Amino acid sequence: MVDLSINCGGIKSPNPFWLASAPPTNSGYQICKAFEAGWGGAVWKTIGAPVMNVVNRYGAIDYNGQKIIGLNNIELISDRSIEINLKEIAETKRLWPDRAVVASLMVESDRQIWHDIVKRTIDAGADGIELNYGCPHGMSERGMGSAVGQVPEYCSMITEWVTEVSTIPVLVKLTPNITDIRFPGRAAKKGGAHGIALINTINTIIGVNLDTFEIEPSRGGKGGHGGYAGPAVKPIALHMVSEIARDPEINLPISGIGGISNWRDALEFILLGASSVQVCTAAMHYGFRIVEDMNEGLTNWMDEKGFTSLDQVRGKALPNVSTFGDMNLLYKDVARIDEKKCIQCNLCYIACEDTAHQCIDLLSKKDKKQPTVRESDCVGCRLCYIVCPVQDCITMVHKDNGNESKTWNELTKELPQPMSLEDLRAFQHKHGIEIH
Amino acid sequence: MNNIAPKLSAKEYEKNFSELKPALTPIAAMAEANRCLYCFDSSCMTACPTHIDISTFIKKITSGNMKGSAKTILSSNWIALTCAKACPVDVLCEGACVYNDKGEKPIQIGKLQRHVMDWYVEKGMPALITPAQKNGKSVGIIGAGPSGLACGAELSLMGYDVTIYDANKKPGGLDTHGIAPYKMKQQDSLNEVKMIQKLGVKIKSNVLVGKDLSIEELEEMHDAIFIGTGLPKPTDLMISEKGIKGVYDALEFVKDVTARKWKNVNVGKRVAVIGAGNTAIDAATEAKRLGADEVYMIYRRGREQMSAYDFEFELAKSDGIKFYFHSQPKRIIGKNKVEALECIKMRIVNGKLKPIPKSEFKIPVDMIIKAVGQNIDESFLLKIPKLKLKDGTVIVNQKTYQTKNPKYFAGGDCINGGKEVVNAAYDGKQAAHGIDQWIFAKNTK
Ligand SMILES: Cc1cc2nc3c(=O)[nH]c(=O)nc-3n(C[C@H](O)[C@H](O)[C@H](O)COP(=O)(O)OP(=O)(O)OC[C@H]3O[C@@H](n4cnc5c(N)ncnc54)[C@H](O)[C@@H]3O)c2cc1C
Numbered sequence: 038m039v040d041l042s043i044n045c046g047g048i049k050s051p052n053p054f055w056l057a058s059a060p061p062t063n064s065g066y067q068i069c070k071a072f073e074a075g076w077g078g079a080v081w082k083t084i085g086a087p088v089m090n091v092v093n094r095y096g097a098i099d100y101n102g103q104k105i106i107g108l109n110n111i112e113l114i115s116d117r118s119i120e121i122n123l124k125e126i127a128e129t130k131r132l133w134p135d136r137a138v139v140a141s142l143m144v145e146s147d148r149q150i151w152h153d154i155v156k157r158t159i160d161a162g163a164d165g166i167e168l169n170y171g172c173p174h175g176m177s178e179r180g181m182g183s184a185v186g187q188v189p190e191y192c193s194m195i196t197e198w199v200t201e202v203s204t205i206p207v208l209v210k211l212t213p214n215i216t217d218i219r220f221p222g223r224a225a226k227k228g229g230a231h232g233i234a235l236i237n238t239i240n241t242i243i244g245v246n247l248d249t250f251e252i253e254p255s256r257g258g259k260g261g262h263g264g265y266a267g268p269a270v271k272p273i274a275l276h277m278v279s280e281i282a283r284d285p286e287i288n289l290p291i292s293g294i295g296g297i298s299n300w301r302d303a304l305e306f307i308l309l310g311a312s313s314v315q316v317c318t319a320a321m322h323y324g325f326r327i328v329e330d331m332n333e334g335l336t337n338w339m340d341e342k343g344f345t346s347l348d349q350v351r352g353k354a355l356p357n358v359s360t361f362g363d364m365n366l367l368y369k370d371v372a373r374i375d376e377k378k379c380i381q382c383n384l385c386y387i388a389c390e391d392t393a394h395q396c397i398d399l400l401s402k403k404d405k406k407q408p409t410v411r412e413s414d415c416v417g418c419r420l421c422y423i424v425c426p427v428q429d430c431i432t433m434v435h436k437d438n439g440n441e442s443k444t445w446n447e448l449t450k451e452l453p454q455p456m457s458l459e460d461l462r463a464f465q466h467k468h469g470i471e472i473h
Numbered sequence: 474m475n476n477i478a479p480k481l482s483a484k485e486y487e488k489n490f491s492e493l494k495p496a497l498t499p500i501a502a503m504a505e506a507n508r509c510l511y512c513f514d515s516s517c518m519t520a521c522p523t524h525i526d527i528s529t530f531i532k533k534i535t536s537g538n539m540k541g542s543a544k545t546i547l548s549s550n551w552i553a554l555t556c557a558k559a560c561p562v563d564v565l566c567e568g569a570c571v572y573n574d575k576g577e578k579p580i581q582i583g584k585l586q587r588h589v590m591d592w593y594v595e596k597g598m599p600a601l602i603t604p605a606q607k608n609g610k611s612v613g614i615i616g617a618g619p620s621g622l623a624c625g626a627e628l629s630l631m632g633y634d635v636t637i638y639d640a641n642k643k644p645g646g647l648d649t650h651g652i653a654p655y656k657m658k659q660q661d662s663l664n665e666v667k668m669i670q671k672l673g674v675k676i677k678s679n680v681l682v683g684k685d686l687s688i689e690e691l692e693e694m695h696d697a698i699f700i701g702t703g704l705p706k707p708t709d710l711m712i713s714e715k716g717i718k719g720v721y722d723a724l725e726f727v728k729d730v731t732a733r734k735w736k737n738v739n740v741g742k743r744v745a746v747i748g749a750g751n752t753a754i755d756a757a758t759e760a761k762r763l764g765a766d767e768v769y770m771i772y773r774r775g776r777e778q779m780s781a782y783d784f785e786f787e788l789a790k791s792d793g794i795k796f797y798f799h800s801q802p803k804r805i806i807g808k809n810k811v812e813a814l815e816c817i818k819m820r821i822v823n824g825k826l827k828p829i830p831k832s833e834f835k836i837p838v839d840m841i842i843k844a845v846g847q848n849i850d851e852s853f854l855l856k857i858p859k860l861k862l863k864d865g866t867v868i869v870n871q872k873t874y875q876t877k878n879p880k881y882f883a884g885g886d887c888i889n890g891g892k893e894v895v896n897a898a899y900d901g902k903q904a905a906h907g908i909d910q911w912i913f914a915k916n917t918k
Contacts, residue, residue, distance in 0.1 A: 427500070
């Protein structure tokens with residue numbers, strides 16, 4: 038029997054799927070409805086300082102007919118009172134004792150104010166606290182949200198204020214609007230965090246109106262940057278999650294966030310080390326019902342692979358995250374086009390001819406022109422594979438015999454430094470690699 | 474028959490009876506599934522008589538959760554494989570797809586459902602729902618058509634011991650013996666039967682209840698009984714055909730074709746099909762595809778009154794079938810074998826259909842297929858005490874499917890006078906719950 042239950046830094050839930058702190062978790066009504074649908078946990082919409090919102094809070098990117106590949110927002114933290122939110126947390130927890138209810142908090146940078154809200158949150162019965170160091174709009178200008186997340190010193194200071202009084206686990210939610218995510222991660226660790234949640238939204242301008250020159254979406258003529266989420270941000274999030282997971286100085290449980298739309302996306306985060314995952318945009322697009330497929334799809338996948346617990350799965354892809362210097366320079370793949378599957382759209386040809394390495398020819402065959410790879414010249418860049426619209430038509434075929442391996446790090450040790458182009462060419466020539 | 478159409482080559486048969494709606498490739502299925510908007514409380518779901526949560530099963534295709542997708546489908550409809558291939562989707566789910574309102578092509582729901590069900594069959598039809606504990610009660614089902622199978626499947630999961638009795642050798646009812654072979658293969662229906670047997674349902678074939686097994690014996694063995702006997706009796710044409718060879722009932726003819734035993738099915742060079750329902754169209758189209766030179770459809774009324782669906786009519790037309798509307802068969806001409814069909818022209822007088830005097834005409838044919846409707850087997854059904862019939866159907870409670878005899882429940886063609894597989898599938902499933910409630914209430918009294 039597959040068991041999907043997880044423990045993320047001491048916060049337990051029957052499955053790894055949590056709703057992220059965002060509009061879907063604005064109220065007890067919504068969260069109870071989500072739990073009914075099968076969500077394992079929810080991070081309450083951030084509670085804290087008083088705010089007032091504007092209209093047209095969301096903007097989105099549609100691409101080639103697919104709606105909302107990216108969603109940007111300038112909604113602030115909860116505009117409901119702290120009292121009401123805490124009361125609803127208590128009620129929700131009473132109705133759903135087995136689900137994770139995590140309170141997201143954001144108040145002014147004042148130790149006493151933080152102590153106060155943390156204590157009240159614990160009294161309300163929340164399972165954990167998430168510190169919102171991420172909001173890139175509205176709150177940051179007031180010295181909160183990403184203004185904290187972008188300065189490691191603030192990050193550890195405030196985390197410390199929280200952990201020094203908290204009796205429940207504390208997750209720190211990081212902003213991706215920073216150069217190296219590990220620095221705020223380490224700061225959170227220093228402040229005593231029990232886990233890291235990432236990523237929050239990314240600074241973006243969603244678009245410009247070509248008729249009015251207004252920024253989309255326009256709020257009475259004014260627009261500006263907002264936080265970007267949705268499928269488009271997933272690769273960014275995956276990278277940052279892997280950075281946190283691999284950093285030996287951090288070594289904390291992770292709640293993965295960023296563009297998770299289905300169980301496959303979630304699994305990628307888990308394989309890169311996440312204990313729980315958080316979802317927002319996909320729920321905003323389709324409703325809470327999406328969790329049925331998430332629970333079921335993940336269970337079926339584990340069943341098929343013979344896993345019984347997520348502990349056996351978590352982090353399984355981490356050993357494969359490498360750096361350029363450790364990759365084998367002599368590993369050789371070339372592209373091959375399956376003529377039976379090829380529909381002669383010639384996109385591979387023009388991509389290679391104009392923008393890659395000119396190694397696909399259009400050969401006349403009967404009344405057709407057949408794109409064909411000149412394998413001896415193919416550098417294996419994989420562009421043709423990516424543009425091909427037909428599944429399994431272009432494959433990357435392994436060519437070397439597997440006996441030889443040389444990484445850049447090894448090579449730089451062997452060749453005289455600084456490396457000359459001549460020495461490098463000699464090495465390439467020896468291995469049959471010619472640069473045109 | 475006077476003139477038998479020459480046999481076709483094996484290749485020609487396969488071509489003529491190949492699928493009209495072939496499977497989607499995996500890529501095409503994924504692209505189509507991704508096109509689905511994943512509507513909430515969707516109009517397609519409402520339009521489906523079994524209310525499959527269509528947008529959810531499609532969403533699960535996109536995530537690669539095929540098993541979950543199959544579960545979503547089957548938890549609403551046990552006959553989902555046949556329905557995927559044989560349902561009139563244009564007037565049901567696909568006709569209701571919101572894309573129609575957007576002026577775009579509707580999602581190919583039938584083909585996507587087939588994509589999932591084909592996968593499910595290929596994977597060996599693994600169990601998707603854990604059955605309840607055996608409750609010690611037993612239900613007997615008369616008829617292994619879609620209504621009986623659906624009822625059996627649902628009851629079995631609820632913990633009942635279920636036995637289905639069917640007069641035919643091969644179970645599946647008209648799913649096995651009636652659906653046109655260019656819509657689906659007989660094996661599809663038999664796979665569906667196998668899936669239901671895997672749920673624990675027992676099927677006893679070659680048992681004609683009322684003859685091989687008496688009503689009393691049946692009642693003795695079972696706590697409740699479901700009637701899913703369909704419409705086994707052809708309507709009488711009221712024209713004499715005594716001793717003339719070459720006159721067939723549509724179902725008899727169609728049954729041989731669905732078995733794909735081409736060598737055994739003879740078809741005349743010129744064929745007249747009497748009737749204009751979907752069955753008549755199937756028979757006509759099949760006759761043409763078997764190699765008949767000319768196939769005529771004879772119908773008393775006009776095109777507007779035809780009960781066949783538009784797409785069935787279009788298919789017949791594109792197959793080159795010729796239509797005689799407002800024409801009533803009067804006499805079969807021929808000594809030992811059919812030589813011609815004599816008809817008379819009809820018109821409406823004061824709202825009534827009347828023959829036009831002296832308008833008789835002859836259509837020279839070698840074969841006549843009667844497809845003017847099917848009926849319940851009254852003589853059998855009336856053996857069941859207290860059962861009430863009305864207008865050729867068994868009377869049931871619309872919610873519980875209970876007949877006037879509380880121990881008997883009924884569904885499918887025998888209660889609706891002949892609709893679709895999907896209606897029978899729904900009835901059977903609902904009736905299972907009616908049976909459960911009745912047995913449960915009786916035992917807690
Ligand atoms: C030629 C034809 C083509 C059709 N094509 C389509 C189509 O493309 N799509 C669609 O949706 N629907 C189609 N239909 C309609 C569809 O087949 C029926 O609506 C459906 O099969 C009815 O299911 P059922 O369970 O009520 O009865 P049936 O499928 O008729 O099954 C009844 C079963 O009961 C058995 N039986 C009857 N009496 C007894 C008895 N006394 N003892 C034991 N067994 C008994 C019979 O042997 C039979 O197996 C078609 C019908 C016909 C005739």
